[in-house]
Amino acid sequence: MSDRASLNHARDQPHAFPAQASPCDDLAIRAQPAAGIPCRRKRLALGATILGSSMAFIDGSVVNVALPAIQTELGASVAAMQWVVNAYLLLLGSLVLVGGALGDKLGRRTVFVAGIVLFTAASAACGLAPEPAALIAARAVQGAGAALLVPSSLAIIGAVFDERERGRAIGTWAGFGAITSALGPVAGGWLVDAFSWRAIFYLNVPIAVVTVALALSSIPVSRGSSAAQRLDWPGALTAALGLGLLTYGLTLASSHGFTDEIVIGMIAGGLALCAAFVAIEARSQDPMMPLDVFHSRDFSGANLVTLLLYFGLGGALFFLPFTLIRAHGYTATQAGAALLPVPVVIGVLSRFTGGLAVRYGTRRLLTVGPVIAAAGFALLALPGWLDIDRARYWTSFFPALAVLGLGMTITVAPLTTAVMTSVATARTGVASGINNAVARIASLLAIAVLGIVFVWSHNAALSERLEQLNIPADLHREGQLAPDMMTGAHAVPAEIVAAQSDAIDAGLRAVALVSALCALLGAACAAVTIRGQQKPQSEQ
Structure with a gap:
């Protein structure tokens, strides 16, 4: 299948729930397929990528319906509830480009499994969180784990399936992503009503065990052609810190107003770091953007x-x-x-x-x-x-x-x-x-x-x-x-x-x-x- 044909095929596939999946999620596949992989192993590898990315998609949507229950039990403010979601989005948005490059450099299976383990450990910490601050910190770690596993799952599809098979694999991945993202809030809401909001995080643990077992047994070791390039950690850290300060300042503004010195300082510092990020990317030999x-x-x-x-x-x-x-x-x-x-x-x-x-x-x-x-x-x-x-x-x-x-x-x-x-x-x-x-x-x-x-x-x-x-x-x-x-x-x-x-x-x-x-x-x-x-x- 040519690049143009692959694009046309992917364009016609159903997309995941738009609040969690960007329009280009199912197109970030740039890998050479490994030769001689049995069909059964390919199907198991595809299953591993679907399970792994589905955890990230579900957690991106299901938490919204659990926020009132979280607020009730932990006695959190609206600002804290905003950060339960924003901590995840901040680390995911800031590190997703680095996560893809890290998979090319260290090996896609290695980074994918590491992302699953990190994401799952953070999920367990979310379920055990005794206070809002601990939950927010664990959600940030979850976002970092998702930044590793999502781009790696897509690259694995490119490494396992050849051009003839890749379009169908993309469609299957995207279709399951749409289903899990759609049903996530309903299933998560049921878990909240029947058990506790903590159950939506504990559910990731058994799914992760199955995903890691499938990944280690079916996904071949592969690296990208850009494995030699340097990772843009200065850009990633500057972007994360700048967006974090900006977001924190805007969150405080709802209760403190825009005349508050802390709010002004946070917003100004965030904007300055975002400008520094642009300058870093302009001078970097291997920029992430x-x-x-x-x-x-x-x-x-x-x-x-x-x-x-x-x-x-x-x-x-x-x-x-x-x-x-x-x-x-x-x-x-x-x-x-x-x-x-x-x-x-x-x-x-x-x-x-x-x-x-x-x-x-x-x-x-x-x-x-x-x-x-x-x-x-x-x-x-x-x-x-x-x-x-x-x-x-x-x-x-x-x-x-x-x-x-x-x-x-x-x-x-x-x-x-x-x-x-x-x-x-x-x-x-x-x-x-x-x-x-x-x-x-x-x-x-x-x-x-x-x-x-x-x-x-x-x-x-x-x-x-x-x-x-x-x-x-x-x-x-x-x-x-x-x-x-x-x-x-x-x-x-x-x-x-x-x-x-x-x-x-x-x-x-x-x-x-x-x-x-x-x-x-x-x-x-x-x-x-x-x-x-x-x-x-x-x-x-």
Whole structure:
């Protein structure tokens, strides 16, 4: 199968749940297949990669539905709950490019197994965490483990399967990724309701044991052609520290405001380190993010669309389960099931929309898709749609999430095509890795920035509602702490409980509106920047 044929085949495959998988996850495969591997060993190796990457996909989505239960048991603040997710995304987004290079240098099987072991040890630590700080630290280690195992799992497919078989293997990997990411929140919600939030982390242990056994028995030892190049640790560490400071400063801003000296210092330090990262990459002989790929207008435009669209998506899907559970009385299982329209629509329609880019062009689809996604976000923000009981889910949340899923379905395939056709064939691995990291970082920043939108909108709506109810000043002050106090541990008057629920709805509406605006900006960027340029004839 030629590079172009491989691209076309992969483009038509169903993609994993968009909140966790970037549009280029299933294209970062740059390996020469090992000869003489029996078919049975190939199938076992593929099973190992599916199990390993599925753990990372599931943990990226299932934690959202467990956050209210975690908050209740550990007595954590909303800022701490943001960092339970952000610590994972920070290390994953910062180290995923280094993880791929490390697999080329030390051996893909070695790095894959090391990632599984690290991820599993961190999962056990998450399950045992006695306080929010310990859980956040363990989640960060989980992200580092995922940064090792995800790119290595993709490279293993390229090392095990030849060109004739690789397309089917990619499709199988992507299909299972879509299924596990879709069912993850439902299964995780059931574990939370039936046992404890700790069970979602303990579940990784038996899966990891099976995965390591399969990997050691079936995956051959292989290294990449770039094994001799140096790892860009200065760039990776600078990126991680810069994004960490920036995210921490934005998280503090929701409660301290932007005039606070610590907030200003954190944000300024984060921006300075991000600028230093760009300078390091410009001077490095082996940068993890070569800046010359951004000379392509299509590549820069596609990554800007990715940043804006996944920013809105990551933020909305973070606050949706919280709102459903806290404001509308959903169980964790019901909240996880409520999100199913997005991955189901993507899974069902991806095969039909995959070829539209050839017929209509990537720029047109990358303009239409985000506009439809923006309509889905906007439906979540319509007044009255959230003030309902669970019996009316099919006429409220379902249409909004289905429209959002349709917009993502139309967008993801041409976004992949735009990234992969905007650079020379030799740079497609780097291009897909950068786009992957951009999608992760977009979700990281979204949870911090939209957390400010959520908390400020919530507090404003709650103040107005309590004033209308003539609530005494002392209870009014208690109500202002509602995002941190919605743990069920305090006896709160019914009027305040109702006001808190309405205020949480108001916070979600504000987040949905910002997400819709980001999606529209993404459509505008696509219309301005994407030209549908092709590789030089010699590269095709």
